[in-house]
Amino acid sequence: MAITLLSSPLQGFTDFRFRNAFHHYFGGIDTFYAPYIRLNGKLKIKQSYQNDLQLENNSTTNLIPQVMTNDADEFLFVVKYVQSLGYKELNWNLGCPYPMVTKSGMGSGLICNPTKIDEILKRAHNETDITVSMKMRMGYEHAEEILDTFPILDNYPLKSIAIHARIGKQLYKGPVDLEAFSRCLDSTKHKLYYNGDITSVEAFQKIQERFPSIDHFMIGRGLIADPFLPSMIKNNTNEYPKNRWDIFSEFHDTIYQQYDEYLSGPTPIKMKMLGFWEYFSQSFSNPQKTYKAIKKAGNQVKYKNAVSEILSKERKLS
Ligand SMILES: Cc1cc2nc3c(=O)[nH]c(=O)nc-3n(C[C@H](O)[C@H](O)[C@H](O)COP(=O)(O)O)c2cc1C
Structure with missing residues (x-):
């Protein structure tokens, strides 16, 4: 069906x-x-x-x-x-x-x-x-x-x-x-x-x-x-695409950029993305650590570094 x-x-x-x-x-x-x-x-x-x-x-x-x-x-x-x-x-x-x-x-x-x-x-x-x-x-x-x-x-x-x-x-x-x-x-x-x-x-x-x-x-x-x-x-499968984290990364950057343009100032974009990461982190190998790393990132540069670090760790594990 x-x-x-x-x-x-x-x-x-x-x-x-x-x-x-x-x-x-x-x-x-x-x-x-x-x-x-x-x-x-x-x-x-x-x-x-x-x-x-x-x-x-x-x-x-x-x-x-x-x-x-x-x-x-x-x-x-x-x-x-x-x-x-x-x-x-x-x-x-x-x-x-x-x-x-x-x-x-x-x-x-x-x-x-x-x-x-x-x-x-x-x-x-x-x-x-x-x-x-x-x-x-x-x-x-x-x-x-x-x-x-x-x-x-x-x-x-x-x-x-x-x-x-x-x-x-x-x-x-x-x-x-x-x-x-x-x-x-x-x-x-x-x-x-x-x-x-x-x-x-x-x-x-x-x-x-x-x-x-x-x-x-x-x-x-x-x-x-x-x-x-x-x-x-x-597709009735448990298999992720081989470039899973690349796709996720592009998706993340796309929504980040759009919310950043729409929301003014560093705090609203931080809160917006933190909201998403409460969910995103659940499919990472260590959800709590992942969420904490994002939460800790105090400014936009640190946030971007935290995301790329998280993703490169995940790529190595997969
Ligand atoms: C933060 C949040 C916002 C939601 N907003 C709506 C909404 O605007 N309209 C709606 O019908 N349901 C809303 N829901 C309920 C979800 O659409 C869904 O019915 C519920 O989470 C159960 O499905 P799930 O277990 O697949 O998430 C919301 C749920 C959450 C957690």
């Missing part, structure tokens, strides 16, 4: 600069989801969201915008905006676990409110011709919450429901709940995508064996930690 791999959005990481460079150097991803647009009460799209979605900034072919809201007017406003750029689909985020979000009834805090979900979907479908897809957890407090939303969701022609197989309360900790995901498969007519902890080819294969009916898989953190992962999954 042919599989489709989707890049799960990470706000602060998978913006257009990252996606374009990723697509160019690694490939393996069929569809990218953009991190969410959030309006915070004002009917205005922030410039950074606009930059992220404008077609001229994106060289990846399939990009799907995402919104996080619990307000129908906001939803419709974002629909109009993404349609004005030419997008045909809008993904709705019902997964974000952070208390600031969930306490105001958004993200995974909205899963327990099928009435509200119904109201928004009804207006989206009555008043626009956008295709809606969902990205959800299975609940905030417990994994059965989603089961009460399925009868509502089944009334609408949603394209798909991507499920991160955790509950909001877990944040990103603890295991994914595959039993509960399996119950979801039996409880809706919609096409489900699997999301959560695909961090290696073996982890992917285990999920695929457990859920043979699933053919769409979303990868979030695993793709940043090991950008070769999607193409290795696609």
Whole structure:
């Protein structure tokens, strides 16, 4: 069975600069989801969201915008905006676990409110011709919450429901709940995508064996930690290309240069790259030492030296 791999959005990481460079150097991803647009009460799209979605900034072919809201007017406003750029689909985020979000009834805090979900979907479908897809957890407090939303969701022609197989309360900790995901498969007519902890080819294969009916898989953190992962999954191999670290190095330099141009001053670029290295370091032989070496680098020259030292060590080991 042919599989489709989707890049799960990470706000602060998978913006257009990252996606374009990723697509160019690694490939393996069929569809990218953009991190969410959030309006915070004002009917205005922030410039950074606009930059992220404008077609001229994106060289990846399939990009799907995402919104996080619990307000129908906001939803419709974002629909109009993404349609004005030419997008045909809008993904709705019902997964974000952070208390600031969930306490105001958004993200995974909205899963327990099928009435509200119904109201928004009804207006989206009555008043626009956008295709809606969902990205959800299975609940905030417990994994059965989603089961009460399925009868509502089944009334609408949603394209798909991507499920991160955790509950909001877990944040990103603890295991994914595959039993509960399996119950979801039996409880809706919609096409489900699997999301959560695909961090290696073996982890992917285990999920695929457990859920043979699933053919769409979303990868979030695993793709940043090991950008070769999607193409290795696609090629069904554990082997890295021979020039693995050269490719990684070019990718790194590309995103570094772009973030350096965009962010002003040494501290923001340092923080940006340190964020990436929290993930990148996980696929290096000594993750902790690698991360520490980057963290310690006090200025841009030291940072560049630290990166080339880390990479040359890794080349010798491979
Ligand atoms: C820092 C961070 C930012 C995230 N931002 C988003 C987001 O903007 N939209 C979204 O749907 N999910 C977001 N997520 C969730 C991921 O897309 C994904 O669903 C989750 O990490 C589980 O998949 P994974 O184990 O493959 O990473 C974010 C996760 C992290 C760690």
